[in-house]
Amino acid sequence: MRKSAWQWMHTELESLKERAQFRYLVDSEPQGQGWLLRDGRRMLNLASNDYLGLQQRSGIADAWMGAAASRLIVGNNPVYRRFEEEFARFKGTESCLLFSSGYMANVGVIPSLMGRHDVVFSDRLNHASIVDGIVLSRAEHVRYRHRDLDHLETLLRKADTGSKKLIVTDSVFSMDGSIAPLRELVELKDRYGAMLMVDEAHSGGLYGEQGQGLVHELGLTERVEIQMGTFSKAYGGYGAYIAGDEVLKQYLVNKARSFIYTTALPPAVIESVRLNWLQARKEEWRRKELSRKAVWFREALRQRGFDTGESESHIVPLLLGSNERTVRFSEKLQQAGIAAVAIRPPTVPEGTARIRFTLMATHRDEDLQWAVEQIDRAGRELA
Known part of the structure; x- marks a missing residue:
């Protein structure tokens, strides 16, 4: 190419x-009791880091058996x-x-x-x-x-x-x-x-x-x-x-x-x-629902005078500027029942502290409507 x-x-x-x-x-598949199938051949495994042999226990551990080494060794x-x-x-x-x-x-x-x-x-x-x-x-x-x-x-x-x-x-x-x-x-x-x-x-x-x-x-x-x-x-x-x-x-x-x-x-x-x-892959409705809800949520905030920056996706920031105001805003929203984390420098540039909202396809419309109302109320109280 x-x-x-x-x-x-x-x-x-x-x-x-x-x-x-x-x-x-090289494909390497554990065979139990210190053996593995490597490149189609059964070999004694003297290259693993599973020092206590705990990955060879029976039961639920089998389903979560780790690699016990780098993929270039025997993993x-x-x-x-x-x-x-x-x-x-x-x-x-x-x-x-x-x-x-x-x-x-x-x-x-x-x-x-x-x-x-x-x-x-x-x-x-x-x-x-x-x-x-x-x-x-x-x-x-x-x-x-x-x-x-x-x-x-x-x-x-x-x-x-x-x-x-x-x-x-x-x-x-x-x-x-x-x-x-x-x-x-x-x-x-x-x-x-x-x-x-x-x-x-x-x-x-x-x-x-x-x-x-x-x-x-x-x-x-x-x-x-x-x-x-x-x-x-x-x-x-x-x-x-x-x-x-x-x-x-x-x-x-x-x-x-x-x-x-x-x-x-x-x-x-x-x-x-x-x-x-x-x-x-097959559930396209999830992508469509996420897109629809993100557009609605973003526009609902903008109509109420909030700054969502250049967002055009399912990630919607509420730009608040100062660290202090952002922390207070976050606390008010969490008291109201919304998980809203204050994002501050150095994660974002100085003077651009924000609440970062991320939408899910499975959020209910009525829940998002309620969230916007709580955000609006918090904004008015901190004005």
């Missing part, structure tokens, strides 16, 4: 093979491979690689792709895990104003033409509910020879005809090099993924430290995620 763009990856992987340092995943249960193949087909990409969490994906992927002589361009409102991944990479960290394409282009134009360039953005911004201009970002990264990484944590399951994400809905799958997403939001589970070309997967297996040096997720977690994912 992007063979020339990934030539540096191919070169590095060939170098690893020549030095006998190339890592690859690569076939469950992972099957789900990765299935999910890659769903995303329309060549490959998929599972990570233990979205944070571990971002702090593993960015440093594996970018280094000291490279440049990462990041939206100022990107999630903290993206920021941490850039810091760990030691690449030059260039932040552009939120969704400001002119500013980003100016920065891209100034960048060293000899360095690798990566643009990273959330698709739906977690504290603002705003949506990244992905079509325009694709045009810019093509124009300036950059790669684009899109964090679909808050759009996966919600956009696209079956919830493939915003990249898919906009028809950009072939043009976005790296898609990251989580199973802990719309899918109601745990874990994360990177979707892209097969060479990207191989490269991450060999370079992403947060993948190489961590114990894999329990297979039961993957199976539960898969069931939720299959349900989400």
Whole structure:
């Protein structure tokens, strides 16, 4: 798909093979009593970290048996491979690689792709895990104003033409509910020879005809090099993924430290995620209901004079400004029976403290109406 763009990856992987340092995943399935089935052969397991043998107890523990090691040691249960193949087909990409969490994906992927002589361009409102991944990479960290394409282009134009360039953005911004201009970002990264990484944590399951994400809905799958997403939001589970070309997967297996040096997720977690994912795919009504309720809720607040910022999604911030007012507002809402957490710096920029509301497809209309009334009352009392 992007063979020339990934030539540096191919070169590095060939170098690893020549030095006998190339890592690859081999299916390993526990067989009990210290044995496992590895690559189709029954072997005595002398590589596990299950030191007390507690994973081999009978009963309910069997269903939640952990991997007991990194997937590159003896922890690569076939469950992972099957789900990765299935999910890659769903995303329309060549490959998929599972990570233990979205944070571990971002702090593993960015440093594996970018280094000291490279440049990462990041939206100022990107999630903290993206920021941490850039810091760990030691690449030059260039932040552009939120969704400001002119500013980003100016920065891209100034960048060293000899360095690798990566643009990273959330698709739906977690504290603002705003949506990244992905079509325009694709045009810019093509124009300036950059790669684009899109964090679909808050759009996966919600956009696209079956919830493939915003990249898919906009028809950009072939043009976005790296898609990251989580199973802990719309899918109601745990874990994360990177979707892209097969060479990207191989490269991450060999370079992403947060993948190489961590114990894999329990297979039961993957199976539960898969069931939720299959349900989400076929139940389109959930996406439609969430969209309808988010539009109504956001407009109801705006009509009452509240500032919901640039929200255009199921995440609706109530921008209040000062930390003190936000805390008091939060306390009033919680006294009224609404779980409303005060979001303050450093999670959000100074002077933009807020209450962050997130809608669910299963919220009842009458409950949302009641919530708006409580928010309105609290606002009047604190005016």
